[in-house]
Amino acid sequence: MLLILLVACTAPPSGTKPLKTEHVVIVVIDGVRWSETWGATPGLIPNMSANLIQKGHFLPKFYNYGYTYTNSGHTAITTGVNQPIDNYGDELPANPSIFQYFLKQTGKPATAAWIVSSKDKLHILANTQRPDWKDEFLPSVNAGVNGPGTGYRMDSLTLVEAKRILTTHKPNLMLINFMEPDGFAHAGNWENYLRGIARDDRYVMELWDFLSTDEAFKKKTTLLVTTDHGRHLDGIDGGWAEHGDNCPGCQQVFLLALGPDFGRGEVVAEYSLIDLPLTVARLLKIEMDSLVVVPRIDTTVVALAPDTTLAASQQDSVQVLPPQDSIRLEIKMDTTVLKGRVIKELFK
Ligand SMILES: [Zn+2]
Ligand SMILES: [Zn+2]
Numbered sequence: 460m461l462l463i464l465l466v467a468c469t470a471p472p473s474g475t476k477p478l479k480t481e482h483v484v485i486v487v488i489d490g491v492r493w494s495e496t497w498g499a500t501p502g503l504i505p506n507m508s509a510n511l512i513q514k515g516h517f518l519p520k521f522y523n524y525g526y527t528y529t530n531s532g533h534t535a536i537t538t539g540v541n542q543p544i545d546n547y548g549d550e551l552p553a554n555p556s557i558f559q560y561f562l563k564q565t566g567k568p569a570t571a572a573w574i575v576s577s578k579d580k581l582h583i584l585a586n587t588q589r590p591d592w593k594d595e596f597l598p599s600v601n602a603g604v605n606g607p608g609t610g611y612r613m614d615s616l617t618l619v620e621a622k623r624i625l626t627t628h629k630p631n632l633m634l635i636n637f638m639e640p641d642g643f644a645h646a647g648n649w650e651n652y653l654r655g656i657a658r659d660d661r662y663v664m665e666l667w668d669f670l671s672t673d674e675a676f677k678k679k680t681t682l683l684v685t686t687d688h689g690r691h692l693d694g695i696d697g698g699w700a701e702h703g704d705n706c707p708g709c710q711q712v713f714l715l716a717l718g719p720d721f722g723r724g725e726v727v728a729e730y731s732l733i734d735l736p737l738t739v740a741r742l743l744k745i746e747m748d749s750l751v752v753v754p755r756i757d758t759t760v761v762a763l764a765p766d767t768t769l770a771a772s773q774q775d776s777v778q779v780l781p782p783q784d785s786i787r788l789e790i791k792m793d794t795t796v797l798k799g800r801v802i803k804e805l806f807k
Contacts, residue, residue: 467539467749467797469740471806479719480742482680484625484670485634485735487536488659489529489578490641490702492690493711495656503657506664507684507715514667515682515717516805520729523688527702527709529641530583532687535732537584537634539799540751547580549607551588553792554751557736557743558585558598561632564745570628572598577617577638579603579610584634589752598632599624614639614655618662622669629675631743637662644690647700667717681718681742683735688712714802718742722807733799741801749797757791 471478492498497519500508523532525541530550535541537556544550558572565571574584582602587593601620603609614637621635639655663684670676690699692708702709712732720742740747 465749466746467737467740467799469737469746469801471741475806476720478742478744479679480681482629482631482670482676483633483718483739483742484666484680484682485536485739486663486666486682486684487533487634487636488640488656488663488684488686489636489638490644490688490690491656491659491686492699492708493713494708495653495699497713503653504660506660511664511667511684511715511717513723515715515721515723516726517724518714518716518726518728518730518802520727521685521712521714522710522729522731523712524705524710524731525733527688527704529578529687530580532732533581533584533634533636536685536687536735538587538751539733539736539747539797540753541733542754543756544583544754549583551583551586551593553588553754555587555589555592555596555748556584556598557739557745557747558632558634559587559592559596560740560745560747561743562596562598565631567631569597569599571630572632573624573628573630574598574600574602574634574636575617575621575624576600576602576634576636577612577614577642578636579607579612581636582607599628599630602636611638611642614659614662618665621666625669625673625676632739635666644700649699652699678719681716681720683739684713684715685732685735686712687732716802716805720807721805726802726804728802728804730800730802733797734802735799737797737799738802738805741806747797750794751797752792753795755791755793757789759787759789 528546530544530546534552538554579602582600604612637659643651670680689708689711690702
């Protein structure tokens with residue numbers, strides 16, 4: 460008999476202490492490479508590498524094993540699935556996100572879950588293509604200069620917006636995207652790429668100072684800091700300015716995790732971005748469906764009949780024309796099981 464698990468196991472093992480976390484904030488510092496961050500500490504990230512690291516766990520063996528682009532990396536973080544997705548358009552993730560699961564299972568209003576993003580295009584994280592979830596239980600979005608299609612906004616302004624929303628709505632779940640390192644790297648501006656890293660390190664510190672002193676959040680808020688992808692190693696396809704393949708520079712990310720339910724110190728076990736939503740689900744006591752869909756690009760080679768007119772005119776010289784092959788690309792939806800795991804080493 461085939462047993463199908465419908466719900467991914469996110470519940471804590473029996474006998475463990477009740478969790479104190481009521482709020483989770485995920486910060487994604489877009490597109491920072493190991494060599495300019497955790498590979499050269501304190502360097503540009505003194506707040507995270509010398510201060511915050513002492514208050515929580517750090518995972519150096521943390522990776523993006525999927526598609527190392529912004530929209531795919533963020534989709535892995537919010538849905539637990541590595542999938543190809545248009546990095547510049549309005550294509551929605553194939554599966555519902557932790558925001559939707561949270562709002563559905565708690566019955567809370569849209570203001571309880573937020574996407575606050577410097578990149579306007581990350582509004583796609585709020586919704587899904589999956590018919591049974593599309594346009595349902597949508598979180599609130601504050602993205603870009605003034606919403607989708609209005610361009611990227613500076614990270615200092617995103618921090619201001621995040622703090623304003625935290626103060627006003629006291630959400631239980633928020634994802635913040637900071638874009639300056641990635642944005643300036645693509646522009647080939649090394650100085651501002653580095654400046655972006657240093658600024659975002661300060662903004663993470665400011666955010667933690669706020670979360671650990673504000674009455675609504677202190678002692679009941681978990682902060683997860685990561686990146687959606689790294690950047691090419693030097694010498695690979697444009698080096699630091701670009702990203703998007705499976706070179707070690709693109710795949711290497713990191714996780715810094717602080718909160719009332721977490722211990723301290725380095726976690727040596729290996730995890731990846733798709734493990735984040737299951738970990739958030741455990742913290743917020745929600746469940747995720749274990750069955751998910753994964754879009755796959757299917758390449759079908761179709762043999763077409765030879766051009767008969769051409770064949771007839773060249774009858775003497777060419778007896779048989781090779782069939783003209785045509786490649787047809789189709790997006791197939793595979794149903795599979797959620798592969799992410801709760802990062803259990805984080806919990807005390
Ligand atoms: Zn990028
Ligand atoms: Zn690369």
